[in-house]
């Protein structure tokens with residue numbers, strides 16, 4: 128066993144900070160969708176780097192884990208590579224790009240296409256945990272609305288978007304109801320990914336570093352995207368096949384191919400795309 | 407003084423993960439891998455859970471007597487708290503009234519306590535049928551050594567959600583969790 132696995136700072140955070148985050152994580156699982164405040168220590172990282180996700184991952188991670196990190200679905204972006212290297216260095220854990228092989232997947236802005244299985248943990252980096260914040264910027268007031276499950280405001284806002292644009296305009300970060308009780312921000316994932324949260328076999332943990340909140344969706348938990356009877360929620364996907372693997376099910380990114388305006392659509396999930404035979 | 411975890415850092419991590427897994431899959435029986443030499447009447451699993459999660463910031467209530475009190479204080483630094491204020495509680499015998507534990511508030515339901523409740527045995531067999539978040543269909547759990555009336559007393563707290571009490575049953579090295587969202591149906 129190398130020094131990183133036995134040292135006092137295994138996983139980067141000190142033991143007192145890990146215990147505090149772990150206590151918040153256990154309560155988050157017991158109250159699905161409820162934001163649990165925690166006293167995060169300041170990390171020497173800019174917030175955009177995903178401090179909340181990193182704090183959760185660092186508190187959960189053990190020597191037997193295999194870590195995958197994705198940014199917008201890709202394993203090979205600068206951000207994903209640095210976070211993976213960071214944990215390999217401070218905790219000595221094995222890393223992978225394969226969704227199926229990973230025990231912990233830290234993500235920004237996507238849910239992998241390959242379904243999670245039991246025992247896998249998906250850690251979301253969350254820039255803004257409060258789904259009500261555009262409507263109610265006062266934290267004490269939004270806390271009260273969650274306590275009372277008073278979500279009429281959010282319904283009204285969504286309905287106004289529909290009236291204006293003809294459909295649910297929130298194509299990212301579309302709020303969800305968790306276990307019929309808590310309104311929750313899924314983080315800025317595409318609405319296309321929202322249905323994957325529902326009854327997922329894996330454990331979903333959310334860390335917001337700046338706002339110092341942790342929340343969770345346990346496995347096999349009801350998660351519904353907010354919508355209306357006359358305007359049901361529709362997870363949108365570009366009407367194309369992936370130019371590399373031909374998938375007609377996966378979420379696609381539009382890529383500019385030249386300066387003549389050429390473009391193509393490819394899977395946003397690079398591991399999923401690479402695991403399929405090319406067209 | 408008997409020792410805590412062989413390796414405090416890794417023992418805490420593995421015990422936390424076992425608790426996280428247990429609470430994510432209510433009623434599923436999980437065996438803890440790293441067990442401290444907890445003095446009787448503390449079950450090794452309850453000792454591991456306390457060492458992993460408690461420190462100077464968590465009031466701890468228990469009924470385990472002086473020797474266990476000294477051991478818990480030495481290894482966690484957790485101050486004593488009455489049931490109503492404790493964030494963690496360990497009941498080695500019949501617990502005090504469940505409604506008397508800290509249940510949090512509607513605005514801060516996370517303040518509701520975690521009760522480590524020692525029982526004589528845990529078996530994945532007919533007895534209770536559990537449903538709720540974390541359970542795909544139903545989970546069967548057979549618990550021996552609980553005080554009569556436990557299921558009804560716990561069910562009465564359900565109406566208070568999101569306030570509530572999260573219970574981790576401990577038997578020797580085994581745990582099985584009953585988060586506040588889990589419903590228990592007793593088989594006739």
Ligand SMILES: [Zn+2]
Pocket residue numbers: 369370371372373374377393394399400401
């Ligand atoms: Zn593809």
